[in-house]
Amino acid sequence: MIGKVVALTRAELTGAGYDYEFVLVNDGSTDGTFDVIRSLHEEDPKIIGVNLAKNFGQHNAIMAGLGRTTGDYVMLMDDDMQTHPSQCLKLVREMENGWDVVFAEFPEQHEAWWRRMGSAFTMWTMRTLQHRPKGVESSNFFVMRDYIAKEAAKYEGPYVYVQGILFRITHNMTNVPVEHFDRESGVSGYNLKSLVRLWSIVLNFSMAPLRAAAIVGAALGSIGLIGAIALIIRRLLDPTVAMGWSSLMVTMLVCSGAIIMFLGLIGEYLGRLFMTMNKAPQYVVKEVLDDKADHDE
Template structure:
């Protein structure tokens, strides 16, 4: 009998995580063909989420609770959970009830068909307008920078085979990006449509700052295309500058008596070029800064406390 490990990053979900566990328990029990466990990772929630997780660990013998020392972000929390799983299949879902735990059978069925990774796809997302816009932009950027197939929808609700997880946990650098780790590990990925629910409580923890940070983690860690794009932009502006100079020389030769004025236009061009240079330097600096941080062995996550079935595993990665 195959075993399924559910990894759930938790943040400010003291009122919802118990409902998610109950729903998943009922759904997987009805399938009657899997053993299962839960790994709940508290990403330093400001409420009593970890106290709720402790109570769940007492109530269920198949739950491991992990409490991170500070807020490391959703992807680092997932990596912390991946290091604790023992299942043949790993399923990741949200802690707020928006991802339908009762439809996990759809993802597992696709895994049984031979796919390595199955992402849930939502016909109608119930996120805010800002979050939906961010998801669309992220999808386009991932297509270009990480070579994601255009018809593939990536979400936080997905099932993945154990060998993919074993490959992902080999990544020990400070800025994990789970989507990038998946896309570089296999091409046997598909979608299955599920329902997306309204948020039961609270608001999304994703802000513009966090989304930009997430994009930076993914695109600087798994792609050099930003650097190549900066090079192309530099070449284009150099060519434009060469053409403009050539035109000015030709004009001066044709009309030698004409006085060429253009202080304001010259300053505008210099400001544009200067801005582009600073942007390019910023991109290069981002790469160098991340290399420096990785060389200093900054941790992906630090575990403050662990309770449950995996107490003997090492506490720091």
């Protein structure tokens, strides 16, 4: 499949007069993908291969490739043919209008409904937490300028969300509608657990959840204070009034639940900070196929 993607994309680019370079990252697959990449590199030195020591995840693998790009434009696309090579020139030509990043937008998506809902929730989260430009829909099929790619490659944290990094760098971005094709082979590497994990990485790019915790805590404290004052006044006015055990237990459960939840949130931030400070690897490169690098060394 990777060979077909390369051949079709190369034909599209060269047919329109563009030069090309491919950086193919093997994210720890064990199905012989890197052997195919090696064959492609031997046939065409403009095809660079990067073999990772194990599976680090899609976004970490993207970071492994970004540092090796040299073109004026850098395009990211998957190898499952859903982000089809026939659509790539739509993104490249839109870049000539002065944008820093051009994302593909899929009016009709060939994915399960729960995947579409998850993607919509993630995009809403990113817009809320990172002030993403209104009207811009992010995807894994996009083109960016070289200086954007170089700046993004400077990110060294082990928890990576590429689109979140881009939103930190620039807001000069737009969408181009493209056709979303059916997957030609294999199944998605994302299950519900991995999608939730990817969404949680959004925490790395905003302090809003911690600020929300402080606001909720202040609100609960204020409600508790008001309730306490009301109970004292009621008790003074009518000493025979029995204190409400049920309401007290409900209040304790709600407040305790909120405290535990936000302690867990703070613990997540601290844990990720700990992993970053201890230099947990973003990725580990096992082998690189790049004639230019070999010559330079």
